[in-house]
Amino acid sequence: MTKPNESTNPAVAELIARSNRLGADPRNTNYAGGNTSAKGVAADPVTGEPVELLWVKGSGGDLGTLKPEGLAVLRLDRMRALRGVYRGVEHEDEMVAAFDYCLHGTGGAAPSIDTAMHGLVDAAHVDHLHPDSGIAIATAADGPELTARIFGDRVVWVPWRRPGFQLGLDIAAIKAEHPQAIGTILGGHGITAWGDTSDEAEANSRWIIDTAAAYLAEHGDPHPFGGVRPGFEALPEEERHARAAALAPAIRGIASSEKPMIGHYTDSAAVLDFLASEKAPALAALGTSCPDHFLRTKVRPLILDLPATASLEEQLARLAELHEAYRADYRAYYEAHASDPSTGSGNTPAMRGADPLIVLVPGVGMFSYGANKQTARVAGEFYVNAINVMRGAESVSSYAPISDAEKFRIEYWALEEAKLRRMPKPKSHQGRIAFVTGAASGIGKAIATRLAAEGACVVVADLDLEKARAAAAELGGTDVAIGVAANVADADAVRAAIDTAVLAFGGVDLVVNNAGLSLSKPLLDTTEADWDLQHDVMAKGSFLVSKAAARVLIDQKLGGDIVYISSKNSVFAGPNNVAYSATKADQAHQVRLLAVELGEHGVRVNGINPDGVVRGSGIFASGWGANRAATYGVDEEDLGQFYANRTILKREVVPENVADAVYVLTGPELSRTTGLHIPVDSGVAAAFLR
Missing domain, CATH: 3.40.225 (L-fuculose-1-phosphate Aldolase)
Structure with missing residues (x-):
């Protein structure tokens, strides 16, 4: 059985192509604005008899990206028969519900309020668009006079009327009374054009838009907004x-x-x-x-x-x-x-x-x-x-x-x-902006991925800008995530990264201090440079990121979350690990200190103590895994299982498990929790918090 809105129908294929061309140019219409239609004949899937149909862009769609499934499909005879039950402008709202009784087939989009404009006008193809040039004429104080002057008798002025069935009747009457007209200027609103073919309708739409734009360019005051107010000019x-x-x-x-x-x-x-x-x-x-x-x-x-x-x-x-x-x-x-x-x-x-x-x-x-x-x-x-x-x-x-x-x-x-x-129910993190450091790989990338999946806008911050941008691109377009360079040990770089986040999404709500590295050495082999590097990235870096973000969180007055990805090593004394474990202990205490200080602003500060995250971990891939394997006397490829075997649950920890903990900590369920450290280590008794 053939669906009535499949692009195999020539009328539908032409309509989609025309819609996409018109919608691709912002001079023709704004995003998700306007609608287009085509009338044609298709076989009734029940009787096999030909039936005249109206295909029209459905409610909420966008012309530039319109596909056949975004069309509403109605039987034209039934849609036009609604004139007999229409009770006047006081009862407009009844008519959209009535369109449901005119639908043909299954699937497709819901009919929009503009459906009547398309179905009642006696033309095979109709466009309703919102071009800036057309609306400029439509909102001019002497719009009717301008319409006649600019377009002659080819375009007719329609006084403002709220979209609906009556507006469709009005335009249908205008087309019948003005056979020479190719369209209308809708007062306060936009334009409508029509044609016997898809190409003719598109050409007429473009002619109205271009003619209005040319008139404004030729006859318009070059300084329509008056002079410049001193002191109000653009800053450098x-x-x-x-x-x-x-x-x-x-x-x-x-x-x-x-x-x-x-x-x-x-x-x-x-x-x-x-x-x-x-x-x-x-x-x-x-x-x-x-x-x-x-x-x-x-x-x-x-x-x-x-x-x-x-x-x-x-x-x-x-x-x-x-x-x-x-x-x-x-x-x-x-x-x-x-x-x-x-x-x-x-x-x-x-x-x-x-x-x-x-x-x-x-x-x-x-x-x-x-x-x-x-x-x-x-x-x-x-x-x-x-x-x-x-x-x-x-x-x-x-x-x-x-x-x-x-x-x-x-x-x-x-x-x-x-x-x-x-509209669908919003996801748990919709409306929130997350800034995740070290997010181009490993645990940070898993956290960024989970938060984006839960509706957050995500800033992927990493030392490597290209990797940050690549990781952000995997999450979606720039409406979902962006990648920024962030050397967390550099205060100026951190401030610049936070500013970029603020300009991209408006602010910051959720900060994850995840950037880290480790050098596994015994005390006597640990150099001062080793110590400084690890403390600069994790202890100092977390401090700088939290400080820069806190300014934003306080100014927003919306509360927020700061999460530290610390480590089991912050409380567990392991061998050959003095610099890393000491800086993780520093991070863990920053959680407690900032939870107390920022609580009055509604900012929650919590920590996560992972352990044994080998698979997908950037730290382990950088040589830390080989050092840890040598320390414990196992092959590097067996290190993940080694860590799992020493835990209570005997289950390997992966980056997604840490991401799950971030999701829970920053979601609505733990809204009264701050200063907490959550172990994500499959159970290491020696690291139990006391």
Whole structure:
């Protein structure tokens, strides 16, 4: 039995190819924004009779990466028959549920609210896109006049209407009444275009986008945001990034006062130029307009009203004040519209959070936030789209986004709430940022891998930058993990690595001091250099990493975890191991000391005492294994089993066992535990903690 959305159907194959081409160019639409469709005929798998179908991008998909399984497939006759049961705009929410009764076959994506736009318009192929140039016209105060001037009778203005069945009816009527038209400008929203063939629909979409962009370029004011505000210009790059790293933890704390958020930092020319301009405060206060934009960025951003020349202390103090004002304003926005019969009702969802998702700092850049790195990055991209829209609208008219009342109707739409509820339950470490030292191999790599699998963003820190980057790449793209160089014995290098983590993900929540090495020698053969090297890397290195990270953890005010990968040797007196065991004892006591000192900030500090981790261990591979094997009189390949045989459980310890302990220590189950050392050694009685 052939599935109705398989790419073997020519209409589907053309639709996917067109969608991918349009979605690959950010000038056409934003990430996960817009939708495309095709109508065609396929055999009914039950009767074998031909049936007319609508294939349309489903809810939540992205055009640039769309695949056949991302399409919703509906019987066109049933979908169009919904006109007979539609009860008007007051009952829009009923229609999305009604689409389920029009579905054809099994599988596929859930129909989106824009399905009616595609099914009701009498054209074989329809595109709905969110190009910056098109939205600039759609949000201009004199958008109808501009539409006629720019496009003539080929494109028709549609006044703002919330997406839904009625908007589909409106566009269908416009196409019927204007046979010469190839598309529309949707007030406050975007564009829609159509064609008899896939190529024609794509060409019409591109013509509208390119024509709008050309008009803005030719007729637009080259300085649409006014002059530059003295003192608000971009700081030099090195100074700008240093200030961003210093501000980021506190700003992440602002964005995360209700739930932990991941951050993204942007200092593109578009952002910096906007923030330096005279009109930036007033335009930012108007908020974004396209529904895709403000659903990702919130109604409006928080913008710092101090110049870039202000001191760090002044900026931090003012941001705290602005945060309180922002929360109060957002609550007022919610309460005003939730109680307004025209926008809210007794069924209005509870307020989802009053913290900003976009924070703008003149001279420094933009900080954007989301539940994960991709969401945070995309929120920033959307606000850059919004800046481009404001630039275009202001260049030929004035920017006039949809009202707060209309934004509220979409932000707290029951359908949007239902979409949020369909999202999978977050993993245990989602929203957390882990910094793991010595993470390019062995125990550190296993820890990084486990934390990433549990939803954390991970910074793989290692002395070898290329190996760190390779290990990070194995965990996924840069939305999941990055690799950084970190000589933990060098304070400047440690600070630089922590700053890189902060700029990449917004902050740090979880630090694992794992970097280590060992030289197995008896006392009389241990040189001063041997002693210093091991203490520099493990005792001093852990101290430097914990100190640099603690500044971030304290500024964030989100609590956090520091975990030391110590050793059974921190409490067990083994032979020929004085330097290594002494530095491990140092690390073990750092756990106790820092647990006491950092507890008032909600930071938990715990340790893990592994033993006998031979397989996959970087330390053992570097010669330590051969020395230990010689000390115990066994072959090196038998060392792992030797260690296992001397334990109570008689089971070998591998790096993943240590990673499991880190997961448990930093997860929700042990939220009241600090100052603890957990043995991961299969049971060595001589190393029992007393």
